[in-house]
Amino acid sequence: MAQRLSWGMVGGGEGSQIGPAHRLGAQADGLYAFVAGALDADPEKGRAYARSLGIAPDRAYGDWREMLAGERGRDNRIDLVTVATPNATHFEITKGFLEAGFNVLCEKPMTMTVEEGEEIVRVARKSGKVCAVNYCYSAYPMIRQMRAMVAAGDLGAIRCVVANFSHGHHAAGDDAENPRVRWRYDPAQAGVSGQMADCGIHALHLASFILGDEVERLSADFASTVPGRVLEDDAMVSFRTSRGTVGRLWTSTIALGRQHGLDIQIFGETGGLRWASEQPNQVYYHRLGGRVEIIEKGEAGIFPEAARLSRVAIAHPEGFPLAVANIYVDLAAAIRGEATGALPSAEDGLRSMAAVHAAVASAGAQGAWVDARPPMFR
The missing domain is CATH 3.30.360.10 (Dihydrodipicolinate Reductase; domain 2)
Incomplete structure (x- = not known):
């Protein structure tokens, strides 16, 4: 089996509606290791919650800018970041990580305006990195x-x-x-x-x-x-x-x-x-x-x-968290250069x-x- 990809989250902290689905989904197949996070708008709450989930203290960040700066300089930096913050912040966070050479999965809506969306497309194409949106259905x-x-x-x-x-x-x-x-x-x-x-x-x-x-x-x-x-x-x-x-x-x-x-x-x-x-x-x-x-x-x-x-097995239900997991399966394939045509x-x-x-x-x-x-x- 291929080595696990390193994965981090921005947002999706304690009490989040979507955070658990991402954490379950990303780790369902053993494809990712959850190693970094800036999980809450309150820096101390975010750091504490990240540590409670097993993230090392030096990768439990207070906000996304701190996380971007910290991960950018690491030899073992994350392979993928998930942006699961309030809608109005998606653009700047997604753009910042793409420009720094990270693969990104952004919650929907990707941006608040069409102009911002076009900018993300241009940045993603220039970076050569995967930029996906969580249309998990x-x-x-x-x-x-x-x-x-x-x-x-x-x-x-x-x-x-x-x-x-x-x-x-x-x-x-x-x-x-x-x-x-x-x-x-x-x-x-x-x-x-x-x-x-x-x-x-x-x-x-x-x-x-x-x-x-x-x-x-x-x-x-x-x-x-x-x-x-x-x-x-x-x-x-x-x-x-x-x-x-x-x-x-x-x-x-x-x-x-x-x-x-x-x-x-x-x-x-x-x-x-x-x-x-x-x-x-x-x-x-x-x-x-x-x-x-x-x-x-x-x-x-x-x-x-x-x-x-x-x-x-047939007749056993597969629900929402496993649909999210399937997005992460396709993401891992795309990051490794394997075309899925469906991400x-x-x-x-x-x-x-x-x-x-x-x-x-x-x-x-x-x-x-x-x-x-x-x-x-x-």
Whole structure:
């Protein structure tokens, strides 16, 4: 087995929602050693928590700048850094580590603006380092199965894709002061968009990923249904891809009765596919003129792209932390120069942010159709 890669984190400290998923995911396969971290906005808390996780005191840093300076000068510096800090800080941290020659995995959204996203793409290309974005839902084995089936022509030409990421966990009108809710609707902390930038871009990326296609133009309708919210808590987006596929996307935080609420359907000339994150082991496949088939994770005959990421025996569930782990599997391969063709890249992060800003512009113009591509890709 190849020597483990050295890995560090910025953010994701004690009490973080995403930090444990990264630590579980990165270490699930023995591919990485967790050796460095600046884990909290409070320097002393961050250092203490890093030490409690087994990081040596001299690599338990107070902030990301201290970590960058400390790791840059080491002979055994980290091979990869994960940026899991608040959204508004992603750009400067990701750029700083890329410019210093580190591989980076950034939480989504990669940046707050399209201009920042284009800068990250330019810096990543110049550095020659891997810059990935944690669109981890694309790493579920059965999402890889769907992507492979579309690429193989099993559905014929794709006519329509319908994606949802809608839940009801922010439906209460009396949680306005809940800090885990409040920031999502505050432009100073979340940027130009609430739910579309938080969850909608996951669904939009999933559609592009499965189709192997890009969103070219879109029309959006945003709504803030709970009084006091500045940014949207419900959004409907129609879009067209570069190959002309019709797209529909609904994302919401006030959909009472829906829990996680991420699902996607692909409709082609000769077949259709359906997947939901709450039942991630199955893809429903309907051939034209035939019965619905259920394709199971881990069964014989699935595409290699899905089989390589199916970790446990058939009928045993593989959930979110192992989807994150699959991102780290692909990252290790990319860092070692082995092409996977499926790792969400800085270009994907840029396209997502361009789509968010396009949706904001469209919603502000009563649903006018707008170009969803970043300027550097037009």
